[in-house]
Amino acid sequence: MEDIKLKTYLKKYINTKKTILGVGPMSFNCINASNNISLKYKVPIFLICSRRQIDSEFHGGGYVNNWTTEELNNYLKKKNNKYLILSRDHGGPWQNNLEIKENYNIKDAMKSAKKSFETDILNNFKVIHIDPSLNIDNKNNLKRVTDNIFELYEYCYEFAKKRKKKIIFEIGTEEQTGYSDNFLELENLVKNILIKLDKNNLPKPMFMVAQTGTKVIENRNIGSLDFPDKRIIKELPAEITLPKISKMFEKYGIFIKQHNTDYLSNETLKWLPRLGIHAVNVAPEFGYIESLEYSKILKHYKLQKHLDIFYKIAYESNKWKKWVENAYSTVEFKALLCGHYIYSDENFIESKKNVKFFLKKKGIDLNIYLQRKIEKSILNYLKQLNNIN
Numbered sequence: 001m002e003d004i005k006l007k008t009y010l011k012k013y014i015n016t017k018k019t020i021l022g023v024g025p026m027s028f029n030c031i032n033a034s035n036n037i038s039l040k041y042k043v044p045i046f047l048i049c050s051r052r053q054i055d056s057e058f059h060g061g062g063y064v065n066n067w068t069t070e071e072l073n074n075y076l077k078k079k080n081n082k083y084l085i086l087s088r089d090h091g092g093p094w095q096n097n098l099e100i101k102e103n104y105n106i107k108d109a110m111k112s113a114k115k116s117f118e119t120d121i122l123n124n125f126k127v128i129h130i131d132p133s134l135n136i137d138n139k140n141n142l143k144r145v146t147d148n149i150f151e152l153y154e155y156c157y158e159f160a161k162k163r164k165k166k167i168i169f170e171i172g173t174e175e176q177t178g179y180s181d182n183f184l185e186l187e188n189l190v191k192n193i194l195i196k197l198d199k200n201n202l203p204k205p206m207f208m209v210a211q212t213g214t215k216v217i218e219n220r221n222i223g224s225l226d227f228p229d230k231r232i233i234k235e236l237p238a239e240i241t242l243p244k245i246s247k248m249f250e251k252y253g254i255f256i257k258q259h260n261t262d263y264l265s266n267e268t269l270k271w272l273p274r275l276g277i278h279a280v281n282v283a284p285e286f287g288y289i290e291s292l293e294y295s296k297i298l299k300h301y302k303l304q305k306h307l308d309i310f311y312k313i314a315y316e317s318n319k320w321k322k323w324v325e326n327a328y329s330t331v332e333f334k335a336l337l338c339g340h341y342i343y344s345d346e347n348f349i350e351s352k353k354n355v356k357f358f359l360k361k362k363g364i365d366l367n368i369y370l371q372r373k374i375e376k377s378i379l380n381y382l383k384q385l386n387n388i389n
Contacts, residue, residue, distance in 0.1 A: 001157070002203040006085070006126055010168075010206070013044060014255060018343045019273045019385040022046035022087065022257075024283025025053055025072075026340045027290055033374035035076070038083035043387045044180060045208055045378075046127060048089035048281050049074075051096040056119035059096050059112070066241075066344045069116075073123035087127035088120045088172075089281065090151065094134040106137060110148065115257065117156050123167045127207075129170040130154055146189075149195050149316040157202055170257055173211025175308040183241060185209060187248055207257040207279060210245055214260040218337060219288050219323045246276025269384035282321065282381060288372050291339030293373040295332075297366070301356065311335040313342045336377060367380030 014020065023034045025047055038045040041302040053061040054072050061068040076084065094100055095110030096116065104112060109143075113132075120128060132148035133140070149171055160167045172194065195202060197380045213225030242256075249256050255278035261269075264283035272280065293313070313321070315331050319338035342348050356366045 001161040001164065001166050003168050006166070007206055008169050011255075017120060017389050020044055020046060020279040021378070021381050021385060021387065022048040022089070022281040024048055024050070024089070024281065024286060025064050025284060027343050029290060029371045030340075030374050031064075031072075031075075031155050032287075032367075035081055035084050036077050037375050037378045037382070039079070039081045041382065041388050042083060043382060044083050044245060046085050046087040046279065046281075046302045047284065048087045050123075050283075051087045051091060051116060055096050056116050058081065058119070059098055059116055063341055063344055066187075069119045069123050069125075073125075077124070077369045079082050086120075086123075086125045087129065088114050088117070088193070088365045089127050089131055090131045091117055091120070092132040092134065093148070095131065100189050100255045106139070109136075113152060114155050114159075115282070116343065117152065118159055118237050121156065121160050121167060122267065126167060128167050128207075129172065129207075131172055131209075132155070133172075136301060138251055142189075146192060146196070149193060150200075154200065155196070155203060158352075168207075169205035170206045170207035170209065171258065172259070183187060183244060183248070186245065187309065187342070189190055190249070190252055190254070204253055207255050208249065209257050209259055210249075212242055212245075212256070212258045212277065214264065216259060216260045216262045216284060216323075218261060218323055218329075218333075219285070221260070223260070226264050226268050242275040242277065244280075257281070257344060266380070266384050268384075272384075273386045285338075287340030288336060288379060289374055289377050290370050292338045293370055293376035294339070295336060297359070297364075297369065298355065300359070301362070302317075303355060306351045306355050310339065310348065313345050314339045317345075 004032065005121065010020065023045055023169055025031045025034070031047065036044050049072070051059070053064045054067055054069055057068040057070055057275070061071070063110045073086065076086065076217055091113060093106060093113045094104070095113065099109045099112050130149055130152045132145055132152060142341065153171070156167065177256060190208065197204060214221055214223040246256055256276060258272070258280045261280035261282050295307060311331055314335035317338060320334035320340040323337045325333055359366050379388070
């Protein structure tokens with residue numbers, strides 16, 4: 001069942017030339033920071049949970065606070081904050097490590113994804129992003145991806161309807177390339193999906209992910225949106241194509257969602273509402289900020305032993321490999337890029353307990369300190385995206 005009330009509220013909000021911020025729940029502190037800011041300023045923020053970060057109890061939860069979908073919902077229910085909107089980011093087959101580790105075929109991976117979506121819908125997730133683009137078996141093509149989008153879309157809609165739950169949809173089928181979409185290909189994709197949905201009496205998605213010239217590597221955004229010199233020959237600049245894409249989406253009654261908005265300059269962020277970008281996702285940057293600030297305070301108080309523990313656990317997790325361009329980067333830099341992945345590691349938790357105890361004697365609440373640093377960054381995004389003055 002479609003959430004008309006929420007959709008109407010978001011539509012009115014966007015139509016005042018604001019771009020809605022989606023925050024990745026990189027940590028317990030990041031979740032609290034998002035809750036605090038959205039409530040204080042009464043602005044909508046999407047809490048965009050990937051399946052690796054937060055997933056159902058059946059799927060073993062996720063790396064963020066070792067929480068399941070059910071536990072996150074129970075925690076946020078107590079906050080009673082209507083402005084923080086639980087959202088599933090990149091829901092679909094093979095988006096959970098369990099499905100990759102167990103080498104699921106496409107049929108089993110789709111079945112597993114549906115089970116994850118069921119738990120989302122039952123646990124107050126309002127925005128469902130359907131993304132069946134991972135190509136583990138190397139058999140993906142446009143037809144299979146489109147068919148899988150439709151199958152998951154229909155399944156979620158019918159499941160929500162039977163359970164009297166209200167949701168809205170986002171669709172998107174690929175990771176960011178760093179360049180803006182081919183306009184004709186994008187319009188054909190939109191048309192094909194909408195024709196199929198209409199034929200089966202299913203509502204339009206509210207958001208669709210478009211390539212807008214963003215790409216995150218390390219602690220930089222290297223896409224053409226922020227760096228015009230990275231444009232492809234014969235490709236129109238993003239500032240020309242984006243309004244065109246926006247008008248096309250508007251014609252079909254859909255809003256643009258931009259992923260990988262991390263680390264863009266303030267000047268570029270200010271342009272997004274004017275260029276017709278209706279919502280954006282920011283995730284790894286908030287994890288990097290927390291790890292950086294944690295390392296800074298350890299250095300300031302000369303807690304070298306605990307700094308070494310943090311760097312060692314993060315580096316040896318090898319999670320930095322996803323983000324690092326230069327393999328010769330320092331251990332410290334690699335650890336900071338992937339530090340958020342290991343906040344739930346038992347050895348890190350034990351070390352952090354000792355740090356918290358030490359800082360408490362100095363009159364510092366470590367988690368509040370880190371939350372404030374993340375809040376400062378969230379506030380900057382909200383300001384540049386025209387959500388607050």
